[in-house]
Amino acid sequence: MIRITTQKVILHVAIFIVLLLPLVTATQKHTKKIINECSDHKVLELSPKLSFQIILHGILLWASMGFLMPIAILVIRMSNKDQNGRRLKMIVYTHAFLQILSVLLVAVATIMSVINFENFFDNTHQRLGLALYVAIWLPFIAGIFRPDRGSKNRGIWYAFHWLIGVTVTLLGIVNVYIGLQAYNTKTMKSTSVWNWLFSIEVGVIAFIYLFQEKWQYIKQSGGILGNESVRPTDQEASPTQKKEISPMA
DSSP states (O other): OOOHHHHHHHHHHHHHHHHHHHHHHHHHHHOOOOEEEETTEEEEOOOHHHHHHHHHHHHHHIIIIIIIHHHHHHHHHTTSSOOOHHHHHHHHHHHHHHHHHHHHHHHHHHHHHHHHSOOOOOSHHHHHHHHHHHHTHHHHHHHHTOOOTTOTTHHHHHHHHHHHHHHHHHHHHHHHHHHHHHHHHHHOOOOHHHHHHHHHHHHHHHHHHHHHHHHHHHHHHHHHHHHHTOOGGGSOOOHHHHHHHGGGO
16 A cells, blocks of 8 residues: 555656646747857857856766666665665665656756757757656656565566666666767867766776676685585594594504
8 A cells, every 4th residue: 555655756746747848838938049050060159157057967967867877776786685684775775865866866957958958859869858857757656666575566567667777777878978979069069088988987887787797606606616625635534534534543
């Protein structure tokens, strides 16, 4: 049975989404044009204020999609082999906190985009960003309705929660790259340093993700090899062995 507090959270989320939609429509009508034609492409004229807003928008989305959500996945994977109840609870709470913080940062970045930027949704970055803004709420809502371990629907819930979480994270990482490319195209400013730094971060996270999958096997293999490497001749003879050896002396 769902608690009243859970219902309130869902209600607040729904109200937030409903209120944001009219805001998008209203602000689109009053946004000033900041794009001028230049040869075959459009170059964005950046004022100091607009430059700061774009950079802050990018940082918020990187922190959410490109960092917090992948870290949340790495954290929850630590619970797969952990049997300690207290530590398991802390892992789940940490995962939930990172997910909630990620959703809040995406919401702030989206509101900034709606208020300060032109959004005609005529490019991949804007379209994918809108889809991700809707999709990022799904793992959050699914987490609220998490069934108890061992229940009938736990397997279905886990598959959905994992699939949508990983998909949103991967698409979010892709959209960070697309956003950097769009910024370079519109402003003609180099983003190669940011691309390299982000690629290194993604590579490290991917390595840890794959390493987590094999860590338990590595530990077990190490234990097996360690036991096999100890020979009976290297150990002190047991009382039984001594008893069997003594008549032969």
